[in-house]
Amino acid sequence: AQTVTQSQPEMSVQEAETVTLSCTYDTSESDYYLFWYKQPPSRQMILVIRQEAYKQQNATENRFSVNFQKAAKSFSLKISDSQLGDAAMYFCAYRSIPGGSGYALNFGKGTSLLVTP
Amino acid sequence: AAGVIQSPRHLIKEKRETATLKCYPIPRHDTVYWYQQGPGQDPQFLISFYEKMQSDKGSIPDRFSAQQFSDYHSELNMSSLELGDSALYFCASSLGLAGVVQFFGPGTRLTVL
Numbered sequence: 304a305q306t307v308t309q310s311q312p313e314m315s316v317q318e319a320e321t322v323t324l325s326c327t328y329d330t331s332e333s334d335y336y337l338f339w340y341k342q343p344p345s346r347q348m349i350l351v352i353r354q355e356a357y358k359q360q361n362a363t364e365n366r367f368s369v370n371f372q373k374a375a376k377s378f379s380l381k382i383s384d385s386q387l388g389d390a391a392m393y394f395c396a397y398r399s400i401p402g403g404s405g406y407a408l409n410f411g412k413g414t415s416l417l418v419t420p
Numbered sequence: 421a422a423g424v425i426q427s428p429r430h431l432i433k434e435k436r437e438t439a440t441l442k443c444y445p446i447p448r449h450d451t452v453y454w455y456q457q458g459p460g461q462d463p464q465f466l467i468s469f470y471e472k473m474q475s476d477k478g479s480i481p482d483r484f485s486a487q488q489f490s491d492y493h494s495e496l497n498m499s500s501l502e503l504g505d506s507a508l509y510f511c512a513s514s515l516g517l518a519g520v521v522q523f524f525g526p527g528t529r530l531t532v533l
Contacts, residue, residue: 348524401518407465
């Protein structure tokens with residue numbers, strides 16, 4: 304079974320600054336998907352960004368980008384120009400490709416991001 | 421754009437009672453996933469359905485059952501409720517099992533007293 308580890312239970316960043324959230328995973332599969340989901344106080348799960356393991360290029364969505372290191376099994380999220388609305392719990396998640404070990408998302412324990420003015 | 425709908429949004433039950441949670445996926449989405457998120461925990465996968473058939477099973481207790489109907493909506497039935505069942509229950513939908521992204525509903529908060 305795949306495991307996803309987020310080693311930072313809490314992080315803090317000042318408004319307009321940059322912060323990086325860490326995620327590592329363990330898998331024997333060669334192809335898979337990785338995601339970052341955001342869960343604000345409303346508890347809604349919101350997709351932030353996704354990465355296909357076969358793509359070498361790191362995914363980017365506006366102020367959010369990832370550093371995907373497949374050999375190291377590392378998938379960090381960088382938030383640039385942090386805004387107060389970025390404050391939330393961030394979950395890293397793993398999912399197999401079709402034909403793999405299942406289609407459910409396997410989440411890490413989460414990192415709580417605090418944004419200070 | 422239409423999103424995943426879950427009802428009810430909040431539910432309070434007594435121990436040993438039963439509860440039914442409903443999920444209406446995004447139109448045309450034929451795959452539904454159920455997750456349970458306990459207080460301070462990450463979401464845990466319970467069960468999923470594709471085209472009305474169970475496609476995968478996670479850590480779903482035997483007291484729970486679920487099904488997907490012909491209109492693709494799904495229901496999670498929970499019996500003999502325990503205090504530990506208090507959690508946020510998410511439904512997510514995708515277009516096919518191969519659908520990369522799972523879109524989450526707002527969740528149903530179940531409180532067992």
